[in-house]
Amino acid sequence: MRARSAAVLVVAFTLAVAGASVAGESPELGTYFTLLVGRPDANATGESILVVPGTVIASGKAAEQQAADLLRVIDELKQAYRLPTIEPTASDVVFLKPGGSGKAPSVEGGPQVKVDLLALDDEKATYRLTLTEADKTLAEPTMTVRRGGRAIVGSRDGAAAPYLFLVVEPLPQTPTSRTGDDSISEPKLLNRVRPTYPAEAKQARLEGLVLIEVTIGTDGTVTSTKVVRGEPYGLTEAAIEAIKQWRYEPARNSAGKPVSAIGTVTVRFALY
Numbered sequence: 001m002r003a004r005s006a007a008v009l010v011v012a013f014t015l016a017v018a019g020a021s022v023a024g025e026s027p028e029l030g031t032y033f034t035l036l037v038g039r040p041d042a043n044a045t046g047e048s049i050l051v052v053p054g055t056v057i058a059s060g061k062a063a064e065q066q067a068a069d070l071l072r073v074i075d076e077l078k079q080a081y082r083l084p085t086i087e088p089t090a091s092d093v094v095f096l097k098p099g100g101s102g103k104a105p106s107v108e109g110g111p112q113v114k115v116d117l118l119a120l121d122d123e124k125a126t127y128r129l130t131l132t133e134a135d136k137t138l139a140e141p142t143m144t145v146r147r148g149g150r151a152i153v154g155s156r157d158g159a160a161a162p163y164l165f166l167v168v169e170p171l172p173q174t175p176t177s178r179t180g181d182d183s184i185s186e187p188k189l190l191n192r193v194r195p196t197y198p199a200e201a202k203q204a205r206l207e208g209l210v211l212i213e214v215t216i217g218t219d220g221t222v223t224s225t226k227v228v229r230g231e232p233y234g235l236t237e238a239a240i241e242a243i244k245q246w247r248y249e250p251a252r253n254s255a256g257k258p259v260s261a262i263g264t265v266t267v268r269f270a271l272y
Helices: 065-082 199-203 237-245
Strands: 006-016 029-039 055-059 084-097 101-103 111-122 124-133 138-141 142-146 152-154 162-168 188-191 206-215 224-230 247-249 261-271
Touching: 029 065, 029 111, 029 124, 065 084, 065 162, 084 101, 084 206, 124 162, 142 152, 142 162, 162 237, 188 261, 206 237, 224 237, 237 261
Parallel strands: none
Antiparallel strands: 006 261, 029 084, 029 162, 055 152, 101 111, 111 124, 124 138, 124 142, 152 162, 188 247, 206 224, 206 261
């Protein structure tokens, strides 16, 4: 397996000023997809378990379990399908509006996955995943997943990837404002410290998406952080350590007085 270089990307930075209006924004959902590839033991003998294309394997885990869940998912899939190896192979965050379409990560030479966001509300999202290979549709499963939860879709055996598992995670809502005063300006980022990709995560080939709710004080410093979505192997801690060093021009009200603001920072750790 060839080595891959690491990158840390700020996917989105969304601030909802405390007391500011966000009315009129069109709904859009970020969905985090993780592609897992499982390979059987080449020397093993006995039965082979075939994953039917489009099989929905699991759904609905709680957000507070997310930090270590991917590792649990991998362990459970290895046991269920008697696979010695399952590796995270690719990941991406896709932003869609209801009725919109996008592409989920796929393995070169394996099935391609088109994603349609059929419906969205404050609590859940409904998707249709279309798996195709050589212009042939293999499956079109439809699933409803709670925001902040996850579903896992399995695909068939194949030469490129004997076992494919696509983890689908609609991201939770970011903080919203509480009053209609839209005269408050948003903070402006003046200095951003880039998170360091932890060596343990790189060695484990673990990618991840970390969401941190932040409070920006009247002096432009980050006064508090709260984990909305975390990852294991030090990714969450690396994101928080960097974000706490960020500096802003603070939000101001109509009189020009600095005011506090809240928002969400989304950091993606990716290997290329």
